[in-house]
Amino acid sequence: MSDVGDRMTEELYININPLQTAGRTYADTRKAVFSWMDGYAVCDACKGSLRTTDKPPIRSFLSEVSEFLGMDDTMLTNGAREAKFAVIHSICERGDWILADGNAHYSTMVAAERNSIPVELTETTGHPTYEVTPKHFIEKIEEGTEKHGRPPALAVLTHVDGNYGNILDVKAISKACHLRGVPVLLNTAYSTGRMPVNGKSLGVDFMACSAHKSWATGGGNAGLLAIREEHLDKVLRYSRDYPIKPLEILGCSTRGSEVVALITAFPHIVERVKNWDIEVRHAQYALKRLLDSGGFDLLGAMPKRHDLIAVETPAYDEIAKMHKKKGYFLSKELKSRGIIGIKPGRTKKFKFSTFGLNDEQLEYLVETFIDIKNI
């Protein structure tokens, strides 16, 4: 056996890495992955295309997901970034440009770059709130239209950004974009699967979802691209020579155990988004305790409405100056107390997530953060 080691992270530690907390799998999913992990196992009963497969029930799953997201059709992709690439590739033409928020993820930028489409980013409110408002979008549409001689071909909105956990006012921004003839792609990597999101209510044209980030999916990378009916002919178009194969996903995308993982996670997802208010309360409680204790400052908007919390931590930074382990003292100290997920070496600021913690674990986390200030 190759010595890749046993991870055991999720069994031994409270993991607060925002990238991983909502991708943690359920037991059902790990069992399914175990059973379906052989190469192309999901293709046992292939009818020529992954999206029409009934055993395992991929076809019906995609239909249920469309309804769950309030969209008209859904494609499986290898991740949110591949979903964004597919939309940009389908919608944009040479000479077009894209509008994105100032907190956009790098994968939005590289998806555009791979399509040779320039991106204009909105301003943000800057330190410490880093919010992006509808006004920022309207200003950038006007500015970019003057610069490029045409309105943006697409607006890519980061529903919840991965640095501050800020939530965009998607409804107002979508309305402003549509009034100017600009279709909207919502990057939901940090929202769908964690919190209730309905594409029709928000008025978006496309939604890119990350299953391995927020839909408790393991066994590989998986994403979803949900589409409104009026755009299906452009994005869900099929190969000329292989008419059952969708072009934008090169025929079939997630053709491994990850799609079975996603299917088995889905009933848990449907249930857990109903408890989003608890997750928000947990995040607000943790933040309040830290702010009240002193030595912590929030980065991002107040009130906190998402489990991803970014903080500046002058209290830890002062300790790091004197500590023999310097900036590494914090991650080492946390690990010794059963908590991981903070990037080693960081003491000036960091982000963490309270997603999925029970009351006891949350209390332990908060007490530990506060206690470490006194070492």
Added chain:
Amino acid sequence: MSELSVSKTYEAIYSLIDIQEIWRRTRPKHELSDEDKEELAGLIAKVRNAMDKIEGEAL
């Protein structure tokens, strides 16, 4: 060999995954409640039973 040993292998692994879930649920202190202990004992019994069936059939 019949399917029995194969299905019991899956059954044992699935029970071990359920045990893994207990460690995940109670991390990092693993202070098990009475309910947790009862669940754990049931799962250990299921693994043992599956192992016995495999031993009885395959060896």
